[in-house]
Amino acid sequence: MKISDSPLFIAEQLAEFVAELSIETIPSLVIEEAKRCMLDTTGVIIAGQSAKVALNARAHALSTYGPGSAHILGHAQVMHPMGAALVNTLQTLTYSYQKNGA
Amino acid sequence: MFKSYPVCSAAQAGAELTMLLMKRHNLTTxxxxxxxxxxxxxxDISLIYNHPKSIREAQFSMPFAVGCMLAFGKMGLAQLTDEVLMNTKLQQQIKxxxxxxxxxLANDPIVLQQCPEAAGVTLITxxxxxxKDFLARPTGMPGNPISTTDLLTKFMICAAYGSLSQSTAESMSLRTLSMEEELDVRQLYLS
Structure with missing residues (x-):
């Protein structure tokens, strides 16, 4: 069996779903709630940047993953997307102030 | 769910209901x-610290969450410091x-399924x-949604805590709530 014939991994299925998704097909209530989730999570990430753990995480991410153009939310610093994803996630969890899955 | 307080979701109902009862009956600390x-x-199995010794423990402590309401009338990011935790007034309330x-509540299947993080609170003067009263779902839980106005207030408090200017925070919140109109998603979160 060729690799191209093998079943899709869950991540691939998810990526395919997202790539083919059109906003016109999403119910308006879902869109509104998703935006509220994004607002909540963004605020919590920004609050998290004041914590010491965030300072350490930014230094670690920059030295581990290197430079790039991905943003730390609410912060001027940019870095490699993997590093930014790590820092943004850690800042989300810093104050245990979010539980909406965004 | 959306959290009203920066502590474990299991502590939200107890803290919210304590404040509600104090306001409803005009009670002071x-x-x-x-x-x-x-x-x-x-x-009960989530909030295991009755006498929290650190902020991390305090975030999993009903006495801390309720104690903050009694001592300060609020429970927010500013309360998550060692100095506040050791505050004499708070320690008195925690007790x-x-x-x-x-x-x-122990064996009710409806509670287990529909409101596993409920709380009944009795204030004794x-x-x-x-x-006393019972809160099945704290604000922000499915079935008791938080208003967008309150979410925006939480966002602005969080932004200020992260040292974002008020104008930048307001602009960011507006862009987020109308993000389907934003052509370049990279512009959403620029400081």
Whole structure:
């Protein structure tokens, strides 16, 4: 069996779903709630940047993953997307102030 | 769910209901001798620190969450410091709070399924008058949604805590709530 014939991994299925998704097909209530989730999570990430753990995480991410153009939310610093994803996630969890899955 | 307070979701109902009862009955901190929290099993096994010694422990402590409401009338990011945790007034309030799982919450399948993080709160005054109520779902839980206005207030508080200017925070919140109109998603979160 060729690799191209093998079943899709869950991540691939998810990526395919997202790539083919059109906003016109999403119910308006879902869109509104998703935006509220994004607002909540963004605020919590920004609050998290004041914590010491965030300072350490930014230094670690920059030295581990290197430079790039991905943003730390609410912060001027940019870095490699993997590093930014790590820092943004850690800042989300810093104050245990979010539980909406965004 | 959306959290109203920066502590474990299991502590949200107890904290919210304590504040609600204090406001409803015009009670001050000094009026209250004791707070009894009746909770489902999930809450009891989640909030394991009755005498928190660190902020991390405090975030999993019903006495801390309720104690902040009694001592300061609020429970926010500013309360998550060692200095606040050791505050004498807060420590006095923490001692007033007890939590247990009553029979009616322990084995009810509806509670387990539909409101596993509920809380019943009884405030007992120094005159031995009792004020009590039950909150199945705290604000922000499915079934008790938080308003967008309150979410925006939380966002602005968080942004200020992260040293974002008010104008930048307002602009960011507006862009987020109309993000389907933003052509370049990279512009959404620029500081």
């Amino acid at each position: 000094d009026d209250i001798e004791k707070v009894i929290c009746e909770v489902p099993l999930l809450v 007033k709070v007890t939590m247990y799982v009553p029979e009616y 120094k005159d031995q008058v009792e004020f």
